[in-house]
Amino acid sequence: MTTAPALDGKPRAAVDAAQVAVRSRGYWATVALRVRDDKVTIVCGIVLLLIILSAVFADLIALADPYKASMLKRLKPIGTPGYPLGADEMGRDMLTRLIYGGRLSLFMGISPIVIAFAIGGSLGLVAGFLGGRVNMLIMRVMDIFYAFPSVLLAVAISGALGAGIGNAIVSLTLVFIPPITRVTESVTTAVRSLDYVEAARASGAGSLTIIRVHILSNVLGPVFIYATSLISVSIILASGLSFLGLGTEPPEPEWGLMLNTLRQSIYVNPWVAALPGAMIFFTSLTFNLLSDGLRSAMDVRL
């Protein structure tokens, strides 16, 4: 009768058998298994990976120089020898420019989310964990930003700051901080009131330790998924800013900007003119589907 009386004597083996029976897969194993079964998510992941890799290794893949113009090759149709996807209004190789364009477009789309995730996540964590007046202050400021439609806000801030990649990223970051803060705050508030956080406090741990060990691990997941779902919006907004001349400037290859400069050629060679738009569309769509797939895979009832 040393430890648990019920476990003494003969039934022990039986107990252990029962314990083994309860054993199931770990969380990440379940998530991985679910992703494996989800074809749409797999395909989206692969497509996205290809887009990203080709943008990163553009120097190795691309056949031509993205800046090399040629008056003779202007607006060549798709399939022209040496120009598999045709040429743009300056006679530059479309395929090359689309590959290189991915660099800026993805960078301008993803980096605001990464920065907003860091800033908004921290703000939401602080607001949710501390509650009270701090929460009130942070959340009311966010509400003010929230009152504007995101496109309008991005254009307004970019316009005020002036054109340029840096300014475009700053404005997009400001657009995405409020929604991320809000989601983080609500998740944190829910987690904070759970018994295990109380138990951690009862064991004498300080706030920072509790946040690090108990809150972050439970808040990051849902906020991360939410942030990935914003990337698609961000890519569209970034391209939009460039399209309006508030982002990159010519002759840089960037999908939004390319769409703008090819705009006049739409009656001459509509297929080539539509290509940058198609890239924006597909990238944004795959990001969206991937984030949806992740969301449902990670929604394991623990």
Place this chain on the structure above:
Amino acid sequence: MHNPAHAGTARSPLVRAEDVTVRFESRDATVQAVNSVSFTLDPGEVLCILGESGSGKSVTLRALMRLLPPRRSFLTGRIEIGGRDVLAMSERALADLRGTEVGMIFQEPMVAFDPVYSVGRQITETIVRHEGVGRPEATRRALDLLERVRIPSPARRLRAYPHELSGGMRQRAMIALALSCRPSLLLADEPTTALDATVQIQILLLLRELQRELGMAVIFVTHDVGVAVEIADRIAVMYGGRFVETGPVGQIMRDPRHPYTRGLLTSTVHGSLRGTLLEAIPGSPPDMTRLPPGCAFAPRCRYAEPRCEAPPPAVDLSPRHMVRCVRAA
């Protein structure tokens, strides 16, 4: 129960369930919630399905009224209520049955009521819809029902919204709603579990009294032996989705034959056991996604033997007492 025509009753049973099996499928696992449950219930009889969490007791109850999530659950077997085949019924006929012949009460009364209408209006609507009487008559009946379930100042409470009532009052109002069309069968899913002890006993006594007055049959699902003893004529003990023992309440309490029933009774704490070690059942309840093919209790049973690896036989100790255990044979 397993023995349909029991001694001396010529009446046909009100409920007859045969080989009722329910499976839930999700993307990660299949839960074998109910495994071949058979029983009959006579008019005016109170059957308690007693079992612990996850034993399949609530699912069995819901299966009787086909109240299971449609796409994820698979229900097979045969269920007859008042001689009609429930599994063959159209949705419409089923809805009709739910309102008239069968009343239901739940653990959480808020699920039975629509929060945007007053309690009185909801009871009145039910009466009008199912019995086709006029509104004044229905209102009178509703008032009568609230009086019957002992809600103080019933006229005022008729106009109250569900959230304005206290827990016990809400439970009473739900009972009134369930009784509004004079059902011959009441299905009760842990209706007293969320209540405080002093309120729980009031509700139990009320149910017992109404059952006697109205001659209703009741199937009452609970995890609490004490509650079952207060209300049941007959108890069905459920474990791992099976009825492991059924019998009259006195017999089950005095002479439980299944090792699980015995364990359940000895591990129910009485103050009088003070200072003694409780006889607990070792181990944990079974994982319903991987039930053993044989007796689900065997892994925790101190009498387990090789024979338990095959499905245990249903042994009739008397016409009304069934045990599903190899040792009883």
Place this chain on the structure above:
Amino acid sequence: MSGGADTRAGGTRSEGAQGAGPQGGGARSGSAAPPLLEVRDLRKHFPVRGGILNRTVAWVKAVDDVDLHVRPGEVLGIVGESGCGKSTTARLLMHLIRADAGRVTFDGALVQADDAAGLREVRRQMQMVFQDSYSSLNPRLPIEETIMFGPKVHGVSAGAARERARELFTLVGLDPAQFIRRYPHELSGGQRQRVNIARALALEPRLLILDEAVSALDKSVEAQVLNLLLALRRELGLTYVFISHDLNVVQYMSDRVLVMYLGKVVEIGPTADIYERMQHPYTEALLSAMPSMDPDRRTERPPLTGDPPNPINPPPGCRFHTRCRFADDVCRRAEPRLAPVQGAGGGTGGDGRGGRDGGNDRNGGNGRNDTGGSHLVACHMRAVGSGHGLAPG
């Protein structure tokens, strides 16, 4: 506590066991032992906000001037219905929420809410097990890490904490080899509650507050956990505050029982006195609401009618007067104070009547005398000097 043998049996936990040691050793002088935990005039009122301005429109008097003490090595049971303030009391004792008023003394030293270091030390010696075994474990942490967390916070190295976690797993009846790397969702309810107990023990506390710790468990598993709790108490010399709505379980576990109603203590005394010679009409009602467990002698009449009143703005005078069949004018006007039971002097619990609970090995013949026998009741009708003197129902 039968003295030294237990201390040794406690092994690694000698420190905690010694805390109760002197008292356990001095068997008969037990009643002189100073309380381990003492609470005076504990109060917590929660504001109820409403209206468009979010102003305070009412107060929930969750805990209202509660006095209690817990002696080393004893189990104090707290019973009451939902909303009576028992869980709030637990959280106040743990200083998880700030009290509006009251003095908490632990082991003779006053606990101050502002003294961070002092609070930390008190929290080390006083730990809590919550009702919901699931929400009290971090779902993203292997349970081993959860148990190591407390010791690490208190400066124990990771290696030593891991070692300690393994010992604790064995202590609560879980095989470390099988369990340490598991996540909470991979355990059954009973196993999770064992982990919660292990976590609470990881800091080697002297007092455990068990807030409905077995209420969510199935009966068959509840018995296992109760056995475990009693074994741990005996081996480690622990003191428990055992909070539950289940009167059977409280009777089984406790040396003394405290009954709460709407934020007030209505009756407190040795277990046998409360269960057999209860004085307060509410205690009486609560006890007769227990299911009979005998199909031939079913309960015929409910002891109380109606629901417990809303704890928001509770009734004046005796809070139970709205449901009490003895209620009198004085009950509606004046709030009764806790006072010794009529004709019982101070020693109801002692004088030979505790036989049913005495002599058992669990209390080691000590628990009974230890209670000092003060049976107090807060009722105008039943307390000494009330001038009424109704015979107990």
